[in-house]
Amino acid sequence: MSQSYNRGLIEDFGRWKEFKAGMWAWIFHKFTGWMLIGYLFTHIAVLSTSIGAASGDPAMIQAETDVYTTTLQGLEDLFIIRVLEVGLLAVAVFHILNGLRLLMVDLGIGLEAQDKSFYASLILTGVITVASVPTFLSGVGI
Amino acid sequence: MAERYSSFAPGGTAWLLQRITAAFLVVVLAFHFFQLHFVNHAYEVTFLGTQARMQNVGYFLTMVLFLIAGAFHGVNGVYNALVNQGLDGTPKKVVLAVLVIAGGALIVQGIYVALAMAGWT
Numbered sequence: 252m253s254q255s256y257n258r259g260l261i262e263d264f265g266r267w268k269e270f271k272a273g274m275w276a277w278i279f280h281k282f283t284g285w286m287l288i289g290y291l292f293t294h295i296a297v298l299s300t301s302i303g304a305a306s307g308d309p310a311m312i313q314a315e316t317d318v319y320t321t322t323l324q325g326l327e328d329l330f331i332i333r334v335l336e337v338g339l340l341a342v343a344v345f346h347i348l349n350g351l352r353l354l355m356v357d358l359g360i361g362l363e364a365q366d367k368s369f370y371a372s373l374i375l376t377g378v379i380t381v382a383s384v385p386t387f388l389s390g391v392g393i
Numbered sequence: 394m395a396e397r398y399s400s401f402a403p404g405g406t407a408w409l410l411q412r413i414t415a416a417f418l419v420v421v422l423a424f425h426f427f428q429l430h431f432v433n434h435a436y437e438v439t440f441l442g443t444q445a446r447m448q449n450v451g452y453f454l455t456m457v458l459f460l461i462a463g464a465f466h467g468v469n470g471v472y473n474a475l476v477n478q479g480l481d482g483t484p485k486k487v488v489l490a491v492l493v494i495a496g497g498a499l500i501v502q503g504i505y506v507a508l509a510m511a512g513w514t
Contacts, residue, residue, distance in 0.1 A: 281474050288467030292495075295460075295503045298510075304440045305509040312440050319440045327436035336435070340426065347419050357412060383430075390436050 272366035276349055283346040290339060297322065330393050337387045341380040348372040411469055414462040421459045440510075447511040460503040468496035 270278070304312060304319035311317040326332050352368045355361055361368065429435055433442065447453050472492050480488060508514045 281470075284467065284470045284474070288463075288471060291463055291467055292499060295499060295506060298506050299502065301440065301443065301506055302509040302514070305512060305514055312444075315439045315441065317440050319443070320438070323438050324436060327438075336430075340430075343422060343426065347422060350415050350419055354412065354415060386431055386434075389434065 272369045276352070276365075276369040276372070279345060280349050280353070283342045283349075286339075286342050287346060297326070328391065330391055333388050333391050337380065337384055340383055340387065341376055344379050345372060345376040348375055407469055411466060411473075414466040417462050418459070418466055421455065421462070425459065443510050444512055447507060453507060453511055457504055457507055460507070461500055464496045464499045464503070468492045468499075 298319075300319045300322045304317035307317055312320075349369065349372045352365070352372055355368070356365055429438070447456070472489060475488055476485065505514070
C-alpha cells in the first residue's frame, strides 16, 4: 500500500536564501524543463515548413531554394539564433545530466552524494557548453 | 469488487512513464544534438539532406518515438509542476485537458512533418 500525505505548497520561492543544493537542482530542472517543452513546440512549428517544401516544386528542392531550406538557413544566418542555440544546448545538457542524477536518486544510488552530483552536473554543463561554442558559431557573422 | 492489486498508486503509471521516457530521451536527445550540430551543421541543413535521413526507416521511427516521448515527458512535467504549485479542483481538470490536447496536437503535427520530410505524404 502506498501512502500519501499533504505536504502543502513546496514552492515558496520567497525562501530562496534558505535553499540548499537539492532545492536548486529541483528548481533548475523545472526551469530548464519549461524551456525545453516550449522549444519543442517552436521546433515543430519551424520544421512544419517541410510540408510546404514537400508539396511544392521539386526543382526548388534540388536547387535548395525550397521554403524549408531557405527558412532554416535564413535563421542560421542570424547571430542571435546561434547564441540562443548555445543557450538551448546548455539547458538541454543540464537537464540531461541532472536527469541522470534524478534517475540515480530514484533508484536510491548515491543519495549521500546528491549535492555533489548537482555541482558536478553544473560544472560539466559549463564545460560542454563552452567547448561547443566554436561549433555553434561557425560560419556566421555578427 | 474492483479492487486494485497493483503496487502502483493511482497516478503511478505516469510516474513510471516519466522515468522510462527520461531514460530514452537522455540517449536520443544527446544523439539528436550531436547529429545535427556536430556531425551535420545546422546551417548546412537542406530539405534534400533531411529527406535522405528521414527515408531511413530506423531513423524515421527513432525520431517519431523521440517526438512522442518528448511530448509526453514535457507535457506531463508541466502538469506535475503546476500540481506541485498547488493547482487543484476544476482548474486542474481544465489544465489537464488543455495539455492533453496541446500534446496530442504536437504529436500529430510532428508525425505529419516527419512524413512530409521523408516524402511519404
